[in-house]
Amino acid sequence: MARHDVVVVGAGNAGVSLAARLLRVGAKDVAIVSPDRPHLFRPLLNYVAGGQATMSELTRSTASVIPAGCT
Numbered sequence: 001m002a003r004h005d006v007v008v009v010g011a012g013n014a015g016v017s018l019a020a021r022l023l024r025v026g027a028k029d030v031a032i033v034s035p036d037r038p039h040l041f042r043p044l045l046n047y048v049a050g051g052q053a054t055m056s057e058l059t060r061s062t063a064s065v066i067p068a069g070c071t
């Protein structure tokens with residue numbers, strides 16, 4: 001079974017931000033556990049509702065938003 005110093009559950013805004021911050025302050029072994037589904041930048045949903053953005057603009061693959069150095 002894989003073991004890590006820190007495991008963050010959820011690759012939403014909170015999980016991704018927390019993992020990035022931990023790595024910046026020197027944590028060496030941070031992992032994020034997340035379902036295999038796209039990351040949605042939720043604040044932009046307001047703009048989609050207002051016709052100023054599209055769903056594709058707020059959708060990213062989860063892998064692409066995981067900070068470098070994080071499992």
Ligand SMILES: Cc1cc2nc3c(=O)[nH]c(=O)nc-3n(C[C@H](O)[C@H](O)[C@H](O)COP(=O)(O)OP(=O)(O)OC[C@H]3O[C@@H](n4cnc5c(N)ncnc54)[C@H](O)[C@@H]3O)c2cc1C
Nearest residue numbers: 009010011012013014015033034035041042043044045046
């Ligand atoms: C329409 C809308 C507009 C918003 N506008 C703003 C704004 O303008 N400014 C602002 O600051 N905030 C805004 N917010 C709020 C902001 O988007 C949320 O506060 C923020 O996304 C919360 O982050 P989170 O990581 O807690 O949750 P989320 O971003 O929802 O992430 C939760 C993650 O956990 C994962 N997950 C769920 N269950 C499990 C499980 N069992 N195991 C592992 N992973 C799991 C999900 O897949 C998801 O990736 C808005 C929200 C909405 C809906």
